[in-house]
Amino acid sequence: MMRKIHSRERKNGLDAIFITQMILIGILVLYVAVLLFRKGESDTPFAEMEQAVEGVLDNSDMKEADHKMFRRNYRLNANDYDGVMLWFREGTMEVDEILVVKLKSKEQSDTVVEAIEARKKSRKESFQGYGASQTKLIEDSIIDVRGNYILFVIKEDAEKIDQVFQKAL
Amino acid sequence: MLFSSIVFLFTFLPVTLLVYYLVPGRLKNIVLLLASLVFYAWGEPVYVILMVLSILFNYVSGIDIERNLENPFKAKQSLVIAVAVNLLILGFFKYYGFLIESLNAVLPVELPYKELALPIGISFYTFQTLSYIIDVYRGKVQVQKNLISFGVYVTMFPQLIAGPIVKYSDVEMQLRDRNITMEKFGDGAIYFVRGLAKKVLIANMTGLVFTKVSAITFSEMSVLTAWIGCIAYTFQIYFDFSGYSDMAVGLGKMLGFEFMKNFDYPYLSKSITEFWRRWHISLGTWFREYVYIPLGGNRKGRERTIINLMIVWFLTGLWHGASWNFVMWGMYYGILLIIEKFMIGDRLEKVPGMCRHLYSLLFVMIGWVFFFSPTLGFAWKYLGVMFGVGAKTVVDSMGIYLLITNLALFAIAAVGSTAKVHEIFGRIVYGGYKVRAVLACAIYAGMFLLSIAYLVTETYNPFLYFRF
Numbered sequence: 001m002m003r004k005i006h007s008r009e010r011k012n013g014l015d016a017i018f019i020t021q022m023i024l025i026g027i028l029v030l031y032v033a034v035l036l037f038r039k040g041e042s043d044t045p046f047a048e049m050e051q052a053v054e055g056v057l058d059n060s061d062m063k064e065a066d067h068k069m070f071r072r073n074y075r076l077n078a079n080d081y082d083g084v085m086l087w088f089r090e091g092t093m094e095v096d097e098i099l100v101v102k103l104k105s106k107e108q109s110d111t112v113v114e115a116i117e118a119r120k121k122s123r124k125e126s127f128q129g130y131g132a133s134q135t136k137l138i139e140d141s142i143i144d145v146r147g148n149y150i151l152f153v154i155k156e157d158a159e160k161i162d163q164v165f166q167k168a169l
Numbered sequence: 170m171l172f173s174s175i176v177f178l179f180t181f182l183p184v185t186l187l188v189y190y191l192v193p194g195r196l197k198n199i200v201l202l203l204a205s206l207v208f209y210a211w212g213e214p215v216y217v218i219l220m221v222l223s224i225l226f227n228y229v230s231g232i233d234i235e236r237n238l239e240n241p242f243k244a245k246q247s248l249v250i251a252v253a254v255n256l257l258i259l260g261f262f263k264y265y266g267f268l269i270e271s272l273n274a275v276l277p278v279e280l281p282y283k284e285l286a287l288p289i290g291i292s293f294y295t296f297q298t299l300s301y302i303i304d305v306y307r308g309k310v311q312v313q314k315n316l317i318s319f320g321v322y323v324t325m326f327p328q329l330i331a332g333p334i335v336k337y338s339d340v341e342m343q344l345r346d347r348n349i350t351m352e353k354f355g356d357g358a359i360y361f362v363r364g365l366a367k368k369v370l371i372a373n374m375t376g377l378v379f380t381k382v383s384a385i386t387f388s389e390m391s392v393l394t395a396w397i398g399c400i401a402y403t404f405q406i407y408f409d410f411s412g413y414s415d416m417a418v419g420l421g422k423m424l425g426f427e428f429m430k431n432f433d434y435p436y437l438s439k440s441i442t443e444f445w446r447r448w449h450i451s452l453g454t455w456f457r458e459y460v461y462i463p464l465g466g467n468r469k470g471r472e473r474t475i476i477n478l479m480i481v482w483f484l485t486g487l488w489h490g491a492s493w494n495f496v497m498w499g500m501y502y503g504i505l506l507i508i509e510k511f512m513i514g515d516r517l518e519k520v521p522g523m524c525r526h527l528y529s530l531l532f533v534m535i536g537w538v539f540f541f542s543p544t545l546g547f548a549w550k551y552l553g554v555m556f557g558v559g560a561k562t563v564v565d566s567m568g569i570y571l572l573i574t575n576l577a578l579f580a581i582a583a584v585g586s587t588a589k590v591h592e593i594f595g596r597i598v599y600g601g602y603k604v605r606a607v608l609a610c611a612i613y614a615g616m617f618l619l620s621i622a623y624l625v626t627e628t629y630n631p632f633l634y635f636r637f
Binding site: 136 | 215219225226229230250254258285380383384389
């Protein structure tokens with residue numbers, strides 16, 4: 001029966017299966033195009049993002065830094081951005097650090113990433129040669145740029161924090 | 170979602186199993202499909218759409234191939250379209266960035282590109298859909314007209330993200346009708362707990378040693394330290410991947426499925442050829458069946474066999490990752506296998522077993538250096554240090570410290586890599602006496618509790634094979 005329907009369709013120039021295949025390929029191409037060209041801006045309020053990331057830091061001894069410290073470490077002004085959140089661990093041998101920045105415009109992205117790279121470099125230089133585990137943590141740090149949000153993590157469970165960050169977007 | 174995560178162990182799995190066992194037989198596949206989609210979407214909410222599209226496309230392609238089987242040209246045309254689309258999807262998501270980066274390295278101009286994150290498990294599920302499409306074309310399996318059953322085959326959460334790569338022909342019957350018993354459930358639970366303990370108690374611990382070593386700069390690394398790092402990784406990858414595979418097989422059994430075993434004590438091998446018969450068996454089987462044999466295998470003379478082997482091992486390396494060190498790793502094994510097949514195979518047989526065993530382990534460990542290195546340059550430097558080139562010294566205090574503090578761990582891992590533990594354990598607990606059953610329960614409960622205790626205190630530890 002199925003075969004009869006197929007052959008009738010093909011004779012009439014209508015091949016449902018072929019058309020379905022082509023539609024699916026079209027949707028696939030469209031899907032990939034959307035992934036490639038989407039602006040990727042998140043409308044998540046900064047407070048919500050802060051709450052999500054801080055949620056993972058429960059029971060940890062990390063402290064929240066003020067805007068002065070952000071300016072000292074990254075040479076950026078927190079007021080230029082929609083939101084800045086910086087957490088760190090106290091101690092001369094501690095490197096754990098988490099920074100989340102919500103940009104006002106995408107043009108700010110390069111500046112922030114450069115500042116993060118500079119911070120990462122200076123932290124690495126501080127520990128290179130004697131702090132093997134700290135150097136490794138800095139090397140394995142994550143810089144995740146997602147549209148108008150940027151995350152920088154130096155922490156053993158950096159990937160977990162990155163996942164939380166991505167989910168909150 | 171990770172098998173070794175609290176949310177999987179204490180929420181997702183119990184709820185899924187409860188619903189799965191409560192619903193009547195005809196609804197079990199629907200429950201399994203929905204659970205698998207949730208499992209995947211947990212970590213990949215965007216890419217679940219890609220997987221659904223892949224399921225729909227391959228489902229329709231299977232029907233298209235089957236209806237054209239009487240016309241060989243048309244059937245082949247349908248097959249080529251289906252295979253090409255699958256490979257294009259895999260190629261785009263996995264190799265596009267690598268390709269552009271490689272071109273940028275040699276071209277005078279910089280080609281702009283936006284690299285997308287790799288969808289988890291894409292290499293595994295694409296190989297599964299390819300096995301289905303090719304087997305339908307070969308007439309080896311019946312076309313699957315039930316979309317739910319086909320969706321279950323592609324998405325089944327136990328083996329979705331890191332294998333074993335299940336061929337459609339192996340589960341065709343099971344998708345329709347499978348044996349679900351409490352004995353099988355219990356057997357599956359044992360596999361699962363064993364796999365969890367392998368991952369959490371051994372792979373993660375040896376992984377810590379490897380992380381410590383890899384944090385040391387080459388100029389500060391001794392020969393001993395480099396070897397300790399390599400040994401640690403050798404154990405880590407085995408217990409990590411085989412642990413995952415045991416969990417996958419166990420979960421499959423709990424749901425009534427039987428998957429092929431993916432490991433057979435590979436570190437007991439006495440040749441590289443034997444190693445690859447025992448390591449990641451499902452991938453080796455896939456390449457043999459769908460690439461090596463169609464290329465002519467060893468039936469077209471020595472030269473053609475060599476070319477075929479190199480093609481297969483180039484692809485095996487590339488399958489593991491879009492990076493030149495994986496390509497190198499694959500080619501390394503291709504060359505070793507060719508040497509064993511055509512040059513030293515017979516002579517190797519006459520060498521004492523222990524020497525052959527050491528030879529295999531040595532070359533496998535060298536192979537892992539290419540595998541764990543972020544770049545080819547890193548791999549050469551690391552290998553150099555292992556053999557004294559560029560090393561700080563032969564033995565240093567760090568190396569001795571790492572050796573002494575991890576000797577017991579390495580000894581446990583070494584014994585655990587053999588069949589002995591399993592044999593002895595089996596003799597002790599499966600004697601048929603009631604008291605032994607209680608002992609078995611106590612041992613597995615202990616392993617489970619220890620793993621959980623470790624999981625709640627430790628940080629995020631994904632499986633190594635997730636990135637493939």
